[in-house]
Every structure is written in structure tokens, then in C-alpha cells.
Amino acid sequence: MxxxxxxxxxxxxxxxxxxxxxxxxxxxxxxxxxxxxxxxxxxxxxxxxxxxxxxxxxxxxxxxxxxxxxxxxxxxxxxxxxxxxxxxxxxxxxxxxxxxxxxxxxxxxxxxxxxxxxxxxxxxxxxxxxxxxxxxxxxxxxxxxxxxxxxxxxxxxxxxxxxxxxxxxxxxxxxxxxxxxxxxxxxxxxxxxxxxxxxxxxxxxxxxxxxxxxxxxxxxxxxxxxxxxxxxxxxxxxxxxxSSIPVAEIAELREEFTSGVLAEIPDAFLNGDSAQEHLPGIVNITFPGTESDTLLLLLDSKGISASTGSACTAGVQRPSHVLLAMGHNDKSARSSLRFSLGATTTRDEIKKVIELLPSVIEQARTANLR
Ligand SMILES: Cc1ncc(COP(=O)(O)O)c(C=O)c1O
Missing domain, CATH: 3.40.640.10 (Type I PLP-dependent aspartate aminotransferase-like (Major domain))
Structure with a gap:
């Protein structure tokens, strides 16, 4: 707060x-x-x-x-x-x-x-x-x-x-x-x-x-x-x-984060066209071949919080209705993660996530094949 x-x-x-x-x-x-x-x-x-x-x-x-x-x-x-x-x-x-x-x-x-x-x-x-x-x-x-x-x-x-x-x-x-x-x-x-x-x-x-x-x-x-x-x-x-929120700085970090992740994971893609007007602090990316719940837990174990956007009703995970409405199928919607950046996000944190992601994605893909 x-x-x-x-x-x-x-x-x-x-x-x-x-x-x-x-x-x-x-x-x-x-x-x-x-x-x-x-x-x-x-x-x-x-x-x-x-x-x-x-x-x-x-x-x-x-x-x-x-x-x-x-x-x-x-x-x-x-x-x-x-x-x-x-x-x-x-x-x-x-x-x-x-x-x-x-x-x-x-x-x-x-x-x-x-x-x-x-x-x-x-x-x-x-x-x-x-x-x-x-x-x-x-x-x-x-x-x-x-x-x-x-x-x-x-x-x-x-x-x-x-x-x-x-x-x-x-x-x-x-x-x-x-x-x-x-x-x-x-x-x-x-x-x-x-x-x-x-x-x-x-x-x-x-x-x-x-x-x-x-x-x-x-x-x-x-x-x-x-x-x-x-x-x-x-x-x-x-x-x-x-109180002012450092919106320009957050937007800059978002761009760095997005381009960094897409460069490290070549088949990943952004949900919501980057040319489209968007909020400074939200990024949603699909990582094909992964399950977002697995990704979320792997990232969490490294101190990185992300979210899936999916709803959980009676213990059953459902794919995000937002991504489905944008044309995803169940599988690709379930391979997507949302990252939020805010006033306290630092450039070092962004770098750390970009560095960690390739191994996390690899682990998630291996787990998904089992
Ligand atoms: C777009 C949107 N609408 C409504 C809400 C609900 O607001 P509240 O948490 O204050 O009930 C949220 C909360 O996440 C939200 O993101």
C-alpha cells in the first residue's frame, strides 16, 4: 500500500x-x-x-x-x-x-x-x-x-x-x-x-x-x-x-520484459497486439507446450509471482475465458501466463525473470510430456 x-x-x-x-x-x-x-x-x-x-x-x-x-x-x-x-x-x-x-x-x-x-x-x-x-x-x-x-x-x-x-x-x-x-x-x-x-x-x-x-x-x-x-x-x-504511479517507468520495463522474453523463447507470443493501446503493467504471454499451472509453480519456487488468469471452480482449472474469446483453443489458453509490473518492480527483477525463464520453460515442457 x-x-x-x-x-x-x-x-x-x-x-x-x-x-x-x-x-x-x-x-x-x-x-x-x-x-x-x-x-x-x-x-x-x-x-x-x-x-x-x-x-x-x-x-x-x-x-x-x-x-x-x-x-x-x-x-x-x-x-x-x-x-x-x-x-x-x-x-x-x-x-x-x-x-x-x-x-x-x-x-x-x-x-x-x-x-x-x-x-x-x-x-x-x-x-x-x-x-x-x-x-x-x-x-x-x-x-x-x-x-x-x-x-x-x-x-x-x-x-x-x-x-x-x-x-x-x-x-x-x-x-x-x-x-x-x-x-x-x-x-x-x-x-x-x-x-x-x-x-x-x-x-x-x-x-x-x-x-x-x-x-x-x-x-x-x-x-x-x-x-x-x-x-x-x-x-x-x-x-x-x-499519489503518482511511475507509469512511464513501468511501461518501459514492460517493453524490456516483453522483448527480452520473446527473444529468449522464440516460439512464445504476446497476447494482445503490441501495437494495440495497453496498460503499462500487464503482459500476457503464451509458452507453447507448457501447462500454465506448472509454470506458475516453478516460477513461484524461485520467488517469482505470475498468474494464470484461469478460473478454478470446485478444484477444476478452466482455461481463461478471455484468451478463448481471443481465438485460443483450450490447450494454448492453458499455456499462457500473465505477469504484472508495478511501482516496486525493478530492472534487476525483470532481468532475473528473463534469465530464469528458458530453464523454467524447458522443465515445464518436459513435465508436460510425461
Ligand atoms: C477488471 C476488474 N474488475 C473488477 C474487479 C473486482 O474488484 P474488487 O477486488 O475490488 O472486488 C477486479 C479485481 O481484480 C478487476 O480486475
Missing amino acids: VSGAIEAMRTQLEKLGNPSSLHTQGREVRKELELAREQLAKVIGCHASEIIFTGSGTEANNTAIKGLYWKNRALGRNLVVISAIEHHAILDPAHWLHDHDGAEVVSIGVTKSGVVDLDALKVLIDNRGDEIAVISVMHSNNETGVIQPIAQIVAMANVASIPVHSDCVQSFCKVPLSFAELGLTAMTLSAHKIGGPLGIGILVLKRGIDIPAILHGGGQERDIRSGTLNAPSIVGFAVAAT
Whole structure:
């Protein structure tokens, strides 16, 4: 966590006072919380009143997609449109709306480079725009880092008055992002991806838009998210969002890492075209002939953390739905690893991974033949 955020949280934790209480202590906490909201609004490019604090990015996604669906279903719109590469915090509530609440869900595919198929989305909007309750497409993908054409999607959706929500968890503070400039109806953010605390998220919801709530109670946050506000985490979130992340340095290391790995392992390939706009700190590479779980464990034993992006349900590993949507088959999707680079990643660490990888790949390939 960003050290300033820890300090700010510690100070706030020592203050008693519910920000919704009218006594002096409560009012003091409220003042600091509202200051944090203003600071966050500046970074997000929205009005402070458009920020609704939630307990996670997952909660913000659920509130947005369910709320916008329920609001617009009442107006005769029954279609929920998502992309095939969404995080499970959008995929699962969308499928829940289908299974339990009568929604029709359409998943828009992506190109080989991992970008949402705008032609397919346009055809859908042209033919069924007046049936669409909400479109939800992430700003950048958490497995490949590929950035999605959100402004173009909003422009297409506006023609049929369709609200667009975007899960911006991975992009926030990493690439330029402005709620107002994108023209979104709703946006999701999460503190722990930018060096803030765990368990605090934001749903940005355009002024004047009201959606049904999931949580009912004290009426906090425009009556859309009841529950006592988590002042220490909110203050920590604001400090993290206003601290700078060395994005240019991370992007440079990413390029060095990618070219180094591809030079050492000639048949490895990058997922998500390098010409495509992408996040500074995510690299996804396929290593043919390996099993990503084996690779992950071998790297872990050498102190290197990577991730597979695959989901594990009831002990069964499944290949990444993101890579499958990009045209991989099960086998090649299972031979892929995601590496994340951040503010604390050093050039020496990058070099070490590049040096170690050839022997690790060899071991993984041998294990795969057995
Ligand atoms: C793209 C994306 N959306 C949503 C989430 C969920 O956010 P949270 O962990 O705050 O629930 C994540 C977390 O990894 C994510 O990467």
C-alpha cells in the first residue's frame, strides 16, 4: 500500500465518529470524508456528488449492471449487453440476471488482438437498440491489459439512448481516464489496484440518474448504497489516487520484459497486439507446450509471482475465458501466463525473470510430456 495512505488511514482509524452522526466527532469525520470525495472526483473527472462509495469493485459492478437493468426493464428494455472478456464481477451478475430475472444477455466477441468487435456491437444497436437496457464494457482487460474503445462505444450507444457502464478498475491512475470526457453513465473503480486499501470501491453514477439499490437501510450514498461509510478506507483511497504511479517507468520495463522474453523463447507470443493501446503493467504471454499451472509453480519456487488468469471452480482449472474469446483453443489458453509490473518492480527483477525463464520453460515442457 502507498505509505501516505497507511498514515492517513491510521489517523482516521483513531477518530471515533460515524460520518452520518450529527455530533461534533461525526461532523469532523464527515468533513474529512467529503474532502476525500472531492479529491477523488478531481482525479476521476466527475462531480463529487456522482461518487457512490461501495465495499469493492465487485459491488460497484453488481450495483451498476443490476440497477441499470432494473431501471430500464421497467421501460421495456430487456437486453443486457456485455463483452466476452469482462471480469467475473460483470459476467456473473449478467448471467444471474439471465438465470433469475428474465434478462436476455448478449456477449459481444473480441478480435484476435483482444479488442471488442465494434462492428458486431453496431449491428446489434442498429437492429435492437431500443431493447438494450445497459451496455457494460471494461476500459481495459485485467488479463491482457488491452484498452477498449469506450468513447466509440458510448457514441454508438447514445444514438439509441443506451446507458453505458465501464469497469475501469484496471485503468484508473494507470492511463488517462475521465468520466465526463468518456460520456459514461456509470463507472467502477477499486482502491486496492492503485496502492489503496482492500475492500473499498466506487460506483460513479451520472448526476440525475437514479437506479434501484441492492442494499437498503440508512439511505447513505443517494439511497443507492446504504451502510455506514468506511471513512478510513475512503481517506486512504483518496491519498492513493492522488499519489503518482511511475507509469512511464513501468511501461518501459514492460517493453524490456516483453522483448527480452520473446527473444529468449522464440516460439512464445504476446497476447494482445503490441501495437494495440495497453496498460503499462500487464503482459500476457503464451509458452507453447507448457501447462500454465506448472509454470506458475516453478516460477513461484524461485520467488517469482505470475498468474494464470484461469478460473478454478470446485478444484477444476478452466482455461481463461478471455484468451478463448481471443481465438485460443483450450490447450494454448492453458499455456499462457500473465505477469504484472508495478511501482516496486525493478530492472534487476525483470532481468532475473528473463534469465530464469528458458530453464523454467524447458522443465515445464518436459513435465508436460510425461
Ligand atoms: C477488471 C476488474 N474488475 C473488477 C474487479 C473486482 O474488484 P474488487 O477486488 O475490488 O472486488 C477486479 C479485481 O481484480 C478487476 O480486475
